[in-house]
Amino acid sequence: xxxxxxxxxxxxxxxxxxxxxxxxxxxxxxxxxxxxxxxxxxxxxxxxxxxxxxxxxxxxxxxxxxxxxxxxxxxxxxxxxxxxxxxxxxxxxxxxxxxxxxxxxxxxxxxxxxxxxxxxxxxxxxxxxxxxxxxxxxxxxxxxxxxxxxxxxxxxxxxxxxxxxxxxxxxxxxxxxxxxxxxxxxxxxxxxxxxxxxxxxxxxxxxxxxxxxxxxxxxxxxxxxxxxxxxxxxxxxxxxxxxxxxxxxxxxxxxxxxxxxxxxxxxxxxxxxxxxxxxxxxxxxxxxxxxxxxxxxxxxxxxxxxxxxxxxxxxxxxxxxxxxxxxxxxxxxxxxxxxxxxxxxxxxxxxxxx
Numbered sequence: 402x403x404x405x406x407x408x409x410x411x412x413x414x415x416x417x418x419x420x421x422x423x424x425x426x427x428x429x430x431x432x433x434x435x436x437x438x439x440x441x442x443x444x445x446x447x448x449x450x451x452x453x454x455x456x457x458x459x460x461x462x463x464x465x466x467x468x469x470x471x472x473x474x475x476x477x478x479x480x481x482x483x484x485x486x487x488x489x490x491x492x493x494x495x496x497x498x499x500x501x502x503x504x505x506x507x508x509x510x511x512x513x514x515x516x517x518x519x520x521x522x523x524x525x526x527x528x529x530x531x532x533x534x535x536x537x538x539x540x541x542x543x544x545x546x547x548x549x550x551x552x553x554x555x556x557x558x559x560x561x562x563x564x565x566x567x568x569x570x571x572x573x574x575x576x577x578x579x580x581x582x583x584x585x586x587x588x589x590x591x592x593x594x595x596x597x598x599x600x601x602x603x604x605x606x607x608x609x610x611x612x613x614x615x616x617x618x619x620x621x622x623x624x625x626x627x628x629x630x631x632x633x634x635x636x637x638x639x640x641x642x643x644x645x646x647x648x649x650x651x652x653x654x655x656x657x658x659x660x661x662x663x664x665x666x667x668x669x670x671x672x673x674x675x676x677x678x679x680x681x682x683x684x685x686x687x688x689x690x691x692x693x694x695x696x697x698x699x700x701x702x703x704x705x706x707x708x709x710x711x712x713x714x715x716x717x718x719x720x721x722x723x724x725x726x727x728x729x730x731x732x733x734x735x736x737x738x739x740x741x742x743x744x745x746x747x748x749x750x751x752x753x754x755x
Contacts, residue, residue: 481506527695530723589620598637607640688714
């Protein structure tokens, strides 16, 4: 991989130095400059042409959101936001994702010299992933594709693929918040089955994310809680820091369970765990969707679902911010349809109708 040139933007000189030191430990990354506020950030982007920018939120003169908006409007490049891990920080981060930032890292609190190291590996991995990311400014989506990667069409599927679908299970990571917004907001209020979602996101962020989606979607969107009944026309998002699992009561009614099991493939919540619980309770009567994201979470669980007759849809590279999770599923040979994001709502509705 070519060297990834990074601009670090933060109003704290200590934080600029620490972030720079952490990034410089990876031989793939080179910190080519720093900036103390949004004004200097924009000037340094013109001067240095970085591949990736790490951007603080709270800064004097021009804050991170204002700077991000100008970057996405005038010179779109991958931006990683550095946000405080609080309710207020979650709201600001969601706004940044809507404006087009690729991903975010939660800024540590407390003893900064100790806690910053805890997010070092996450920061490096997200900067590396951002280098190859498709930057999508606010409101921009890839248009419906005329040429699509080869995939079986629903009308040609074997009979077992046309069976009953009782639940939708969705996996997403980097780029997922905006992809989920597009997908869920396209569904009708009377959507006939429940939806369970694993979006890689830290604790305190998923509740704000669910409320944001609920405010713009016809279906009801909730952060999943232990014991919540799974209802048609409702979507349940795995809370950060817990795995979402699907269970059934003695009367066979499905409900949400939460697990504090260790991370799987370094993520918690894990789409693999959610998918495996779904196959245990629903067998193949499932539509599984794997959206944009870094890594390979979801591929193993989706393989188990597909083996039981579930219908698996993956987002194609042309619309993914990061084509990692869908690619892992495609490479495993378990995807029934590979589609750009704009086509997935129709495919989902079609698959529900059998």
